[in-house]
Amino acid sequence: MAIGIASNIASTRAAHDLSQVASDSALRRNRLTSGLAINSGREGGAQLSTSEGMRAEISGLTQGTRNAEHALDLLRTAEGGMNEISAILIRMREMAVQSSSATLNDNNRESLDAEFGQLKETIDRIVGLANYNEQALLRGFGNEVNATLSTAQTDAADTGVRRITLSAAKAGDYTFIDSAGDNEITLGNGVTTQTINLGSRTVDGEIATGTTQIVNFDRLGVKITLAGADVAAAPGSYQDGELDGKTIIIEEGTGGAFQLGSDTQPADRLEYDIPDISTDGPIVDLAHVSIGTQDATRASLAKLDLAINRLSTVRGEVGAVSNRLTHTVDFTANAIERVNASESTVRGTDFAWETSHLARNEILRQSTASVFSMSQVPTDIAMSLLQF
Numbered sequence: 001m002a003i004g005i006a007s008n009i010a011s012t013r014a015a016h017d018l019s020q021v022a023s024d025s026a027l028r029r030n031r032l033t034s035g036l037a038i039n040s041g042r043e044g045g046a047q048l049s050t051s052e053g054m055r056a057e058i059s060g061l062t063q064g065t066r067n068a069e070h071a072l073d074l075l076r077t078a079e080g081g082m083n084e085i086s087a088i089l090i091r092m093r094e095m096a097v098q099s100s101s102a103t104l105n106d107n108n109r110e111s112l113d114a115e116f117g118q119l120k121e122t123i124d125r126i127v128g129l130a131n132y133n134e135q136a137l138l139r140g141f142g143n144e145v146n147a148t149l150s151t152a153q154t155d156a157a158d159t160g161v162r163r164i165t166l167s168a169a170k171a172g173d174y175t176f177i178d179s180a181g182d183n184e185i186t187l188g189n190g191v192t193t194q195t196i197n198l199g200s201r202t203v204d205g206e207i208a209t210g211t212t213q214i215v216n217f218d219r220l221g222v223k224i225t226l227a228g229a230d231v232a233a234a235p236g237s238y239q240d241g242e243l244d245g246k247t248i249i250i251e252e253g254t255g256g257a258f259q260l261g262s263d264t265q266p267a268d269r270l271e272y273d274i275p276d277i278s279t280d281g282p283i284v285d286l287a288h289v290s291i292g293t294q295d296a297t298r299a300s301l302a303k304l305d306l307a308i309n310r311l312s313t314v315r316g317e318v319g320a321v322s323n324r325l326t327h328t329v330d331f332t333a334n335a336i337e338r339v340n341a342s343e344s345t346v347r348g349t350d351f352a353w354e355t356s357h358l359a360r361n362e363i364l365r366q367s368t369a370s371v372f373s374m375s376q377v378p379t380d381i382a383m384s385l386l387q388f
Contacts, residue, residue, distance in 0.1 A: 018368045025361040032358070036349055047346050054343035058336055060262020065332045068325045071258040071270070075322050078137040078274055081130035082315050085138075085277060088119050088126075089284070089311065093304040099297040106293065113292040120279045120286060127278045128168050128221075135255065136168030138277040140221060142255025143171055145248060152176065152224070152246040159246055160238030162212060162227040166250065169221030170276070174248040180205070180241025187217045187248075191280075194219045198240075205240030222248065256321075260328050270328070272321045275314060283310045 038047045098104070099112045127138040135141065145164050147153050152161050170189065177186035183202060186195040194217045201213045207228035216223045227234035254273045261268025280287035284307045291297040 018365065021361050021364045021368060025358060025365070028358040028361065032349060032351065032355070038346075051343055051346045054339055054346065057262050058339050058343065061332050061336045061339065064260045064262055064268070065329055065336070067258055068260050068329045068332065071256070071260075072322055072325050072329075074132040074135075074137065074256070075318050075325070077132045078130060079315060079318050079322075081126050081138055082277060082311060082318070084126055085123050085284070086308065086311055086315070088123055089304060089308050092116060092119050092286075093301065093308065096291050096297050096300045096304055099291040100294060100301070102294070109292055109294070109297065113290055116291050120289075123284065123286075124278050131167070134167070136166075136221065137255075137274055139168040139281065140166060140170055140250075140276070141274045142253035142257075143169055143250050144253045146251050149249040150247055152243060152248050155246060156234075157236040159242050160207065160227045160234065160236045161224055161243075162231065162234045163225040164248060165223040165225075167218075167221045167223065169250055171250050171252040174220065174222060174250065176243040176246045176248075178241050178243035178246075180239075180244075183240055185215060185243060187220060187222060189220060192219055202240060207238050222250075258325070260325075260332070270321070270324065272317075274318070277311070277314070283307065283314060 038051060095112050095116055099109045104112075128136065130136070130138045143166055145153070145166065150164070152159055153164065156162070172189045174187055174189045177188070178184075183198050183205065184195055185198065186193060188194070196215050196217065198213070198215070201207070207213050207226050209229045210231060211228050212231055212234070213226050213228075214223060215226060226238040227236070229237040231237070254271050256270075256272040256274065258270045258272075259268065260270055275281065275283050277283050279285070286300075286303060286307055289296075289300045289303050291300055
């Protein structure tokens with residue numbers, strides 16, 4: 001066999017094999033250290049796409065579980081308020097039964113009626129305070145401002161209204177009375193009217209340049225932010241008198257739209273709206289009930305019974321929705337477990353497989369290194385022939 005030095009095929013092949021073994025070993029070590037069989041698209045585009053889709057689903061389901069738990073917290077807050085209102089209604093009925101007896105005179109009934117009125121105010125106070133994340137739950141839950149029909153917003157370039165925030169505001173039309181020069185703003189909805197004196201919040205009837213002022217009509221549940229000149233994201237600035245005759249249109253909406261799944265399908269959402277529980281709302285409806293006379297007291301008993309029954313029905317509905325949410329949380333937890341198992345099958349590292357291949361590569365590396373060393377023998381022989 002001839003001895004040549006122009007090329008060393010054995011050495012080249014051994015070097016190529018050694019490079020492949022080293023590359024494959026690096027891939028195996030990467031899978032073992034990461035715990036993932038697919039770390040990049042070049043290792044399996046189809047598996048990567050499937051795995052990423054499953055990961056997105058798991059993330060959505062996990063957030064859906066959190067949403068369901070938050071919805072449960074919201075309903076518990078509403079139920080807590082209604083539980084106390086129910087206790088107040090039972091006390092009011094007890095007082096009505098007491099007042100309907102002939103053993104009491106009208107002076108006694110007036111004293112009872114005074115407490116009766118205080119209890120009605122307490123109901124409205126609880127309704128106003130039953131909030132979750134700054135959202136009123138027992139009155140105006142989900143109500144929204146119609147920005148298209150509300151002239152206070154459509155004419156914001158003239159009125160300086162930057163933002164309108166609602167808190168237990170009833171649906172309806174609200175109108176401003178804003179006379180120039182009096183430094184006061186009045187807002188009313190035909191039933192309740194509230195006047196706010198701006199005081200030192202304005203200078204010569206204007207909001208200071210670069211600042212905003214909040215005017216809180218707390219009796220109505222409406223809060224407006226007025227802007228001065230040069231305020232970012234404000235189309236105009238307020239001057240005393242510019243809101244006169246402007247309106248805010250508040251429409252009823254569904255406050256309880258809970259996203260429980262990872263998709264936009266209707267089955268992944270639960271919608272439930274809590275009705276108005278205030279004394280002038282359709283459930284309690286006791287705003288004009290009195291126990292000041294025996295006849296009025298006897299007439300009030302039927303209304304109190306109806307209020308108690310209606311509120312009990314609402315509480316039952318809230319309980320049913322809470323049970324649905326509890327089952328949703330349990331089902332979603334099982335779904336997350338199943339999808340996690342599937343994703344692990346697609347993308348998880350098979351440690352037995354990878355370690356066996358890594359051991360095989362180590363054997364090949366050592367044998368290839370030995371062959372590479374032996375491939376240098378023809379060159380050594382050629383060099384020895386040149387030594388004369």
